[in-house]
Amino acid sequence: MKTQDMNRDWIATASxxxxxxxxxxxxxxxxxxxxxxGHAMGSDEAMEEFARDVVLMRHVGVNPVIVHGGGPMINxxxxxxxxxxxxxxxxxxxDAATMEVVEMVLSGLVNKRIVQAINRQGGRAVGLSGKDGAxxxxxxxxxxxxxxxxxxxxxxxxxxxxxxxxxxxxxxPLGAGHAGETFNINGDTAAGAVAAxxxxxxxxxxTDVAGVKNAEGDVLTELSATQIREMTAQGIxxxxxxxxxxxxxxxxxxxxxxxxxxxxxxxxxxxxxxxxEHGAGSIIRAD
Numbered sequence: 115m116k117t118q119d120m121n122r123d124w125i126a127t128a129s130x131x132x133x134x135x136x137x138x139x140x141x142x143x144x145x146x147x148x149x150x151x152g153h154a155m156g157s158d159e160a161m162e163e164f165a166r167d168v169v170l171m172r173h174v175g176v177n178p179v180i181v182h183g184g185g186p187m188i189n190x191x192x193x194x195x196x197x198x199x200x201x202x203x204x205x206x207x208x209d210a211a212t213m214e215v216v217e218m219v220l221s222g223l224v225n226k227r228i229v230q231a232i233n234r235q236g237g238r239a240v241g242l243s244g245k246d247g248a249x250x251x252x253x254x255x256x257x258x259x260x261x262x263x264x265x266x267x268x269x270x271x272x273x274x275x276x277x278x279x280x281x282x283x284x285x286x287p288l289g290a291g292h293a294g295e296t297f298n299i300n301g302d303t304a305a306g307a308v309a310a311x312x313x314x315x316x317x318x319x320x321t322d323v324a325g326v327k328n329a330e331g332d333v334l335t336e337l338s339a340t341q342i343r344e345m346t347a348q349g350i351x352x353x354x355x356x357x358x359x360x361x362x363x364x365x366x367x368x369x370x371x372x373x374x375x376x377x378x379x380x381x382x383x384x385x386x387x388x389x390x391e392h393g394a395g396s397i398i399r400a401d
Contacts, residue, residue, distance in 0.1 A: 133390070133391070134389040134390065137388060137389040137390065137391075138174050138175075138389060141174075141175070141176050141315070141388055141389075142174065142175035142176070143175055143176075143177070144175075144176055144177065144314075144315035144316070145176075145177045145179065145277070145312050145313075145314045145315055146171065146176055146177065146178050146179070146314060146315060146316045146317075146318060146384075146388070147178075147179045147180075147181065147305055147308055147309035147312065147314045147316070147317050147318070147370075148168070148178055148179070148180050148181070148305075148318045148320060148384060149180075149181050149182070149183070149301055149302055149304075149305035149306075149317070149318065149319045149320060150164070150180055150181070150182040150183065150228065150320050150378060151182075151183045151185075151301065151302075151319075151320055151321045151322065151378060152182075152183045152184045152185045152186045152187060152188075152224075152301075153185075153186060153321065153322040153378075153379075154320040154321060154322060154377075154378025154379055155182075155224075155227075155228075155378075156379055160379065161227065161228070161231045162231055162234070162235070163381060163382065164231070164378075164384075165228075165231035165232045165234065165235045165237065166235045167382055167383075167384045167385050168180065168232055168235075168237060168282060168384070169232060169235045169236055169237035169282075170385065171384065171385075171388070172237060172238075172280065172282055176388070177277040178282055179273055179277070179282075179283050179285070179308060179309075179312065179314070180228065180239075180282065180283065180284045180285065181285045181287060181301060181304050181305035181308055182220075182224055182225065182228055182284065182285070182286065182287070182301065183224075183287065183301030183302075184219055184220050184223075184224040184286075184301075185301075187219050187223060187224055188215065188216055188219045188220070191215050191218070191219050191223075192212065192215055195215065197211055197212060197215060199212060202258045202259060205259055205262070206259075206262075207258065207259055207260045208259060208260040208261040208262050208298050209260050209261070210260075210261070212260070212261075213260070213261040213296060213298060216288075216298045217243075217288060217296060217298075220243070220286040220287065220288060220298075221241075221243045221286045221288060224286065225241045225242075225243070225284055225286045226241055228241075228284050229241040229284050232282055232284070237282050238280060238281045238282060239281070239282045239283075239284050240276055240281045240282070240283055240284065241284050241286070242272075242283055242284065242285050242286070243285065243286040243287075243288040243289075244265075244285065244286070244287065244288050244289035244290070244299065244304065245288055245289065245290045245296065246272070247269070247271075247272040248269050248290070249268065249269055249272055249273070249285070249289075250265050250267075250268050250269075250288075250289035250290070250299065250304065250307065250308075251265075251266050251267040251268075251269075251289060251290055251291070251292065252264060252265055252266055252289035252290065252291055252297040252299065253266045253291070253292070254291065254295075254297065261295065261296065261297050261298055262297060262298055262299075262300075263289050263291065263297025263298065263299050264299070264303065265289060265299060265303065265304060265307035266292075268307045268308055268310070268311035269311070270308070270311040270312045273308070273312060274312070285304070285308065287299040287300065287301045287303075287304035287305075289304075300357070302319060302357060302358055302361040303357075303361055305317060305319065305361070306361040306362070306364050306365040306368070306370075306373075307364075307368075309365045309368070309370045309373075310364070310365050310367075310368025310369055310370055311368075313368075313369040313370065314365075314370050314371070315370075315371045315372075316370070316371065316372055316373070316374060316387075316388070317361075317362065317365045317370050317372075317373040317374070318373075318374050318376065318384060318387060319358055319361065319362065319373065319374065319375045319376070320376060320377075320378025320383060320384075321358065321375065321376070321377065321378060322377065322378070322379060323355070323375075323377060324376070324377045324380075324395065325375050325376060325377070325394075325395040325396035326342070326345075326351060326355065326359065326375055326396040326398075327350075328345075328350060329350050333395070333396060334396050335393065335395075335396060335397065336396070336397055336399070337396055337397070337398045337399075338398070338399060338400070338401050339363055339366055339398065339399070339400050339401050340401050342359050342362070342363060342398060343363075346359065355375075358375055359375070359398070361373070362375065362398045363398070366398065366399070366400040367400075371399075372397055372398065372399045373397070373398045374387055374393075374394070374395050374396065374397045374398070375395050375396050375398070376394045376395025376396070377394070377395065380394065383395070
């Protein structure tokens with residue numbers, strides 16, 4: 115009985131690979147920017163699974179570029195160091211002391227964890243921040259928020275050079291100001307700016323929700339930019355989903371072919387989106 119079950123499993127695996135062929139051909143040579151949110155990183159096992167997915171993508175000809183967050187890890191470190199945060203309109207004020215912790219956590223702990231996971235799976239990951247190679251130059255978002263930046267210029271040359279040599283860039287969302295300051299950038303915003311600069315085929319925003327939902331709470335698998343704007347105006351898209359959909363719209367306007375909001379906690383989420391007919395999450399395309 116066990117042998118029969120194993121045979122069925124192998125047959126199902128072979129059938130899945132067979133059905134994936136058109137999508138493997140479709141994305142060969144494509145650039146896919148993946149935003150890996152702090153909540154989507156999960157356990158060590160989940161990180162290893164994500165790393166295997168990324169390495170598989172690279173081996174079948176996709177050029178993955180990863181931009182990560184790390185909000186929960188930053189909060190934990192600030193609490194451990196007893197550094198209190200101030201908030202303005204619900205947004206954290208990043209003062210000099212907080213900025214030191216943010217850079218330490220994002221460029222150090224989180225970035226290297228992702229890099230090491232990918233390399234353990236046979237990939238060739240390289241850890242960067244937006245400060246490296248003049249990758250992301252920022253302007254200050256608002257004086258009240260301190261060292262929080264908005265991408266002003268993104269130079270994709272370094273990422274293209276790494277991709278041509280089959281390296282996988284892993285980018286911490288930090289940037290340099292025009293006067294040399296260090297700025298913290300919202301991870302989604304950084305990913306959208308990088309995707310636009312690369313004219314990526316896909317921007318995958320991995321988060322902790324299944325996708326964009328309608329008024330009844332059902333996930334909508336396909337949306338246009340106009341539908342996103344209408345749903346936002348009606349209050350259907352609200353709260354934390356607003357900045358994600360705004361990032362998607364900005365990326366589309368910048369030349370990204372499509373953006374997808376999907377649950378990064380789901381097993382093999384990226385592979386399901388790229389290489390299956392059904393996909394995963396909510397795909398947003400320009401009108």
